[in-house]
Amino acid sequence: MSAASAGTAAAPRTRPRTAVAAVISLAAALTLGGCSTPYVEEKPELKVSGAFMPQPVGDMAAGFLTIGNSGTGPDKLTSVTSPLSDDVQIHEVKDQKMKRVASFEIPANGELRLERGGNHLMFMDIKREPKQGDKVAVELHFERSGPITVDLPVEAASHNPAHH
Template structure:
């Protein structure tokens, strides 16, 4: 083997390892996060994130999320338990193929645990969503008033 072919082979091996064996082309995310919003909440408290996920490809699952403003972000749902509504963590949120799912008050949502600073009306809170297939998707939660029931109309514009 020549010195050139050894270097070329080594370079190809390094490229293969660095890209996880997928070559240089990375899959395009088929999931969009839209109309993200939250309600105002105090530092040290718990906040929530609501949004719509639109999937233009195969079925996927939201498996985690993170935000610098919170100690942790959990995926949650509301459940009836002996006539009482309770929030419970879920392992993942299914996003159907070529469909959508809405995270909203009284249903699936993100829980922002132990806020590091307050969520003030008018703030934009960056959140990273992690999907099983699509990878990471970034969005901004537009903070509404503490009693808001939905996103402000501007949150729907893209």
């Protein structure tokens, strides 16, 4: 036996601590930061089209329009205001029954259609009866987006764009 092996044990080999620290730091960063793509905020991009109001008869009126959302995030129509009425409601139609709702969803890359025979805006106790050719201003309010002001052209009481 040699002297080195007989009486003394060889000193253990040590790895550079900086390499181990670098691996631990990288693992922690991946765990905390996630391994996914960078965060991209989902934003709605709203545009209104096809807006109109049939000429009302009496003290109520209806409004119809389409809100398109070309954005990456959803939104909700939460309320509508107008100088024509102090009470503009959002109505849903299910099973041929109309009821007031608090909001309507507008999906990302989708649309909300408010149309005859379906969901619509309802102007209660209107202050005046607008005539065909007039325009009625409305302001649409959303959960995430800023308000959008739209003029609803007043059309003939029987106007239905689905039949044109």
